[in-house]
Amino acid sequence: AQTVTQSQPEMSVQEAETVTLSCTYDTSESDYYLFWYKQPPSRQMILVIRQEAYKQQNATENRFSVNFQKAAKSFSLKISDSQLGDAAMYFCAYRSGGFKTIFGAGTRLFVKA
Amino acid sequence: DAMVIQNPRYQVTQFGKPVTLSCSQTLNHNVMYWYQQKSSQAPKLLFHYYDKDFNNEADTPDNFQSRRPNTSFCFLDIRSPGLGDAAMYLCATSRRTSGGAWNEQFFGPGTRLTVL
Numbered sequence: 001a002q003t004v005t006q007s008q009p010e011m012s013v014q015e016a017e018t019v020t021l022s023c024t025y026d027t028s029e030s031d032y033y034l035f036w037y038k039q040p041p042s043r044q045m046i047l048v049i050r051q052e053a054y055k056q057q058n059a060t061e062n063r064f065s066v067n068f069q070k071a072a073k074s075f076s077l078k079i080s081d082s083q084l085g086d087a088a089m090y091f092c093a094y095r096s097g098g099f100k101t102i103f104g105a106g107t108r109l110f111v112k113a
Numbered sequence: 114d115a116m117v118i119q120n121p122r123y124q125v126t127q128f129g130k131p132v133t134l135s136c137s138q139t140l141n142h143n144v145m146y147w148y149q150q151k152s153s154q155a156p157k158l159l160f161h162y163y164d165k166d167f168n169n170e171a172d173t174p175d176n177f178q179s180r181r182p183n184t185s186f187c188f189l190d191i192r193s194p195g196l197g198d199a200a201m202y203l204c205a206t207s208r209r210t211s212g213g214a215w216n217e218q219f220f221g222p223g224t225r226l227t228v229l
Binding site for chain 1: 155156161219222
């Protein structure tokens with residue numbers, strides 16, 4: 001069975017600094033998608049970034065980028081120039097060919113002014 | 114703006130009193146999902162609809178039912194809520210193309226259910 005592990009329950013970063021959130025996953029599939037979702041205190045979950053497993057190039061969305069290491073089954077999220085609005089719960093998620101998305105336990109990110 | 118809407122945002126019910134949560138979408142997505150999320154935990158998938166096909170997760174209690182009368186609407190019925198059913202309920206949608214390609218899920222704001 002596929003699993004997603006986020007080993008950092010909480011992280012803290014100074015405003016304007018860079019932070020990296022870790023995620024590892026386990027799967028026997030070769031074709032799948034990986035996602036980072038952000039859930040701010042208002043609780044609406046939004047997609048931050050996604051990565052297709054067949055793509056070697058790491059995905060980037062403005063200040064957000066990933067380090068996708070397929071062989072190591074690692075998918076970390078780097079947030080550059082952190083802003084107060086980045087404070088949220090971040091969920092790493094996995095989906096293969098089926099309908100089900102498997103979420104990690106989440107990392108709560110605090111941003112200090 | 115296209116979106117996923119959930120009503121009500123907050124719902125209070127009594128132990129054992131049936132309750133219905135609703136979700137609507139303007140995205141015209143063919144897949145709709147219901148998740149249960151307890152405090153500081155990951156969302157847990159309860160079931161989903163692919164068009165009219167209903168798919169229940171194996172560990173979803175029988176107490177939870179769902180209806181999808183049309184593409185835009187999906188309902189979550191809790192027949193006899195217990196104290197352990199107090200949670201945030203998230204609706205999400207996604208689109209699967211005829212070629213099998215997937216888009217990401219779009220989430221609604223959630224309904225927070227309190228059981229007294």
